[in-house]
Structure formats: structure tokens, C-alpha cells
Amino acid sequence: MNPYNLHIVGNPLYIISQEAGEGFRCYYPTEFFFPLKHNESVIFIEDGKVYIEAWIEEGWDDENNCATDDYKYYDKIIVKDFAGITVELSNPYKSVQDFAHELSLLYQNRAVLNDISTRMLEKRQELTWEAKAKKLVRHYEEILKK
Numbered sequence: 001m002n003p004y005n006l007h008i009v010g011n012p013l014y015i016i017s018q019e020a021g022e023g024f025r026c027y028y029p030t031e032f033f034f035p036l037k038h039n040e041s042v043i044f045i046e047d048g049k050v051y052i053e054a055w056i057e058e059g060w061d062d063e064n065n066c067a068t069d070d071y072k073y074y075d076k077i078i079v080k081d082f083a084g085i086t087v088e089l090s091n092p093y094k095s096v097q098d099f100a101h102e103l104s105l106l107y108q109n110r111a112v113l114n115d116i117s118t119r120m121l122e123k124r125q126e127l128t129w130e131a132k133a134k135k136l137v138r139h140y141e142e143i144l145k146k
Contacts, residue, residue, distance in 0.1 A: 008132055012044030013139065017092055024050070026082075028139060034084025043077075049087060052078040 005017045015028040022041050025033045037040070037054070044051040054077075059070035079087040106113045126129065 007042075008136055009042065013135060014043075014045045015136075015139065016042060028143065030082070032082045034080065040078070048081060050080045050082065052080060054078055 005019060007016050007018070008014070009016060009056045012029065014026055016024065016026045018024040018036060018041065023033055023035045025031075026045070036052070039056070040052050042050055043053045054084055055073070055075050059068045060066075060071045061068050080088075081087055106116070
């Protein structure tokens, strides 16, 4: 295990390390590895999928080390499985339509929206540094027992 650059991410909890340009490695609860590009960083893991943020710069003049008039910077999310294979979005238009529909339903049903809000506040408490540290200690203790 390389203790350099360890992170805790995901649901359930995953212990990972990553180094841009080299790779991403998960140590716990399952071990797997795949390479990352220099502009990619793992931000979340859930339901067997790894969510990666890739920052994109277009219109950068490498020779003069400056932005051109056409410079654009943006982020995109890449979803991969545990083998590092990209999971393609099957129908982006339908996804946007479905999302808009769900937002409309929430707007019309404040009770559901309030319930989600309450659960998010509870989840926020679970994600505090103190809660994460306690959870990490428990997982390290489990690993050491093995």
C-alpha cells in the first residue's frame, strides 16, 4: 500500500490514492487500479462506478505559455467501471428531459423536497471530517484484524 495521497471517497467508503498522469488505486473494500490522465481526478465512487473530473483547456498557447483569444476552460465528468472502462451516457437528451421532469415534481411537492433536505442535512453530518476520521479508524482497525 502506498500511503502517499490517500483519500476517503464514496458510498460505501473507499480508501484510494491517485497520482495525475500515473493512476488511480483503490485499496479498500476492493482492490483495483486503472491509469488516469494528467488532467483527471477521481471525485466519487458509488454503485460500481468511479466518477472522474477532467479539466479541459482549449486555446492554450504552449509555446508562449499563455491563453489565446479562443481560450476555454471547462470541466467534464467521466464515469468508469472498476476495470477503467468508460461508461457511456446512452441518451443525453432524454437524461436532461428526465432531470427537468424530476425537478418539476419536486417543485410541486414541497413535502418530498423538505424530506430530501432533511436527509441531506443528516448526510452532511456524516461527511464531516470528524465523522470521516472515526470511520477511517474503524476501517483501519478492521484491516489490522485480518
